[in-house]
Amino acid sequence: MSPVTITRKTSRPSLTILGGGPGGYEAAMVASKQGAAVTVIESQGMGGSAVLTDVVPSKTLIATADSMRRAAGAPGLGVDVRDRPAVANMPVVNRRLLDLAVEQSQDIQRALERAGGRVIIGTGRLTGPSTVEAVTEHGTEVIESENILLATGARPRELPTAVPDGERIFNWTQVYSLTEVPEHMIVVGSGVTGAEFASAYNQLGARVSLVSSRDRVLPGEDPDAAAVLEDAFTEDGVNVVGKTRAESVERTENGVRVQLSGGRVLEGSHCLLAVGGIPNTADLGLAEAGVELTESGHIAVDGVSRTSAPGIYAAGDCTGVLALASVAAMQGRVAVAHLMGDAVKPFQPHLVASNIFTSPEIATVGVTEAQVASGKYQADILKLDLATNPRAKMQNVRHGFVKIFARKGSGTVIGGVVVAPRASELIYPIALAVNRKLHVDDLANTYTVYPSISGSISEAARRLHVYL
Known part of the structure; x- marks a missing residue:
């Protein structure tokens, strides 16, 4: 079947968005409310990975862990909980967080459609400076629009010697299939994601080892804050293994074996890899449309979210600016303000407030x-x-x-x-x-x-x- 070409020729400005995560859906909402003809192409569901597999699920898991922390601290407040110790029911925990993620995704789609936006569940690719090819289960269509916003996000980086299998070795999108609290979770990576999951699983009752290539956790954060977190980790029993790298992770009969640099080996029941992300910029037709990438593979943007191609903007993790949902949303809103001719202030990273959801x-x-x-x-x-x-x-x-x-x-x-x-x-x-x-x-x-x-x-x- 040959593709159907849809040209959105109206008196309203038109915008096609690739990616329905925070950068995409915030831009879509603002543009729709300002009268633009908006189409969003998203492969997973509105909210993208941030809502469905990353931010919303992980922070919901952390909220459960925080309730465990407060329950554990109840005796210090004079509350006797000896007869009923708190236990994490992982199937219930994971079902709740996944249901909440789906509910949030549906809420976003309903709100956007009420505002006049169109949502296509499928994949998108640039076929020119003003055209996007959308592929769905129903076929292919080519959409023409005056402006395009790329908000394709990023995915977990994987090590060739530590391939996630979703059973014993996980990336951060896969851990919600656990049916019980891990006996010993080895977290590889001591940045924000690694520290958050190490803190959460420790509070949920798992034994946790955190592998850090640096001399402390959160190497890019405030040193006093990192020191306080390390003290809390020590007090709570988290084993921080510093100044070493995970060279490989492999399955054993009943768990995992993590080979560290220097010859040391850690054995545990499960391993979570938190070693950064890779921008989703491949196979998007960027070069053909004149969109330049940085050396790291991210889409190069200026302070108002413009790419090197006229009429094409980008927002979120695919730009490599700051991997925060709030930043993606702001970049999307800035892009819309600029393309709509509204007053706009360039994005200013030093004004961004961020949070690490550890304990x-x-x-x-x-x-x-x-x-x-x-x-x-x-x-x-x-x-x-x-x-x-x-x-x-x-x-x-x-x-x-x-x-x-x-x-x-x-x-x-x-x-x-x-x-x-x-x-x-x-x-x-x-x-x-x-x-x-x-x-x-x-x-x-x-x-x-x-x-x-x-x-x-x-x-x-x-x-x-x-x-x-």
Whole structure:
């Protein structure tokens, strides 16, 4: 059957989007609401891997693990749980998180279709600077549009000597088939994904070993925050195996064997590989359409999400900017603003707030300690441990701190770190201060609830008061 060509010639601007993840669906929603004729081509379902196999499932698993953490800490609050210890029922846990992911995907599709967008479940490929070929189970059609947004995401990187099988050796999209808590989960990779899963499975009751090629976990994050997490890992029994690499992972009769550099061997029941991602940029017709890639295989974009080809934009993990759903969504919204002729501010990475969903959580925004140490920024830094916070004491919080970076001389808030339960929520006032260039006194003089963890943010700002 020859392909059907559909040309969306209307008085409205037209946009075809490859990929329905955060970058794609946010762009589609905004463009549809502004009157554009929008088509989204997505192979898995709206929300893409972020909703169906990555962010939503993993954070739901982590929420269950956090409930286990709180149950385990109940005796410290005077609650006797000896007669009913908490046990993770993995089939129920995994069924819930997968159902929630599907529900979220369906909610996104319904919302987009209500806004006037069109969703095609299938694969897409550029056949020219303004045409996309969509292949579905029903056939092939070629769609012409004035603008194209590439939001194809990324997939887990695999090692040739450690191939996931979905039974004993997993990548992060496959672990939701487990029918019981692993006896000994070996996590390879100590970046954000590895640290999150190590923390989660430890709280769920598994013995966990975390293999790190560096001398500490989270090598790219705030060193004080990484140190606190390592202390928590040590206290919780996580075995951090540092300064070594996994050279191979193989199945054994009842588990896995991980061969480490230097000759050491780890044996466990399961292995989770968290060694980064690969952009989904192959076989998309990018070269034919004039879209340039970086050396790493990512799509090169500028501050308003434009690629090297006129009328073609890109957003999300396929661009290699920052592997965060919030960043993908922002890139998508920026692209739409630009192509619709709306007022647009170029994407500014230093304003991005991010969070690592370990126990405790680690949230950051703005300037980092490394940037101050290098001399790139001149800043006064105040770190306040939560050990002095009354609400933290009440909640039996043993690990955490608030850190604020203020521009030296002026007192403008330029960065911050929060390590605490729910740090993802607590970082918001600091992120707002960074985005709006607020003074430390603005934070200090804003009323906080007593007692509250957020009170430590106000107190840290108060200690950074600049006397003029």
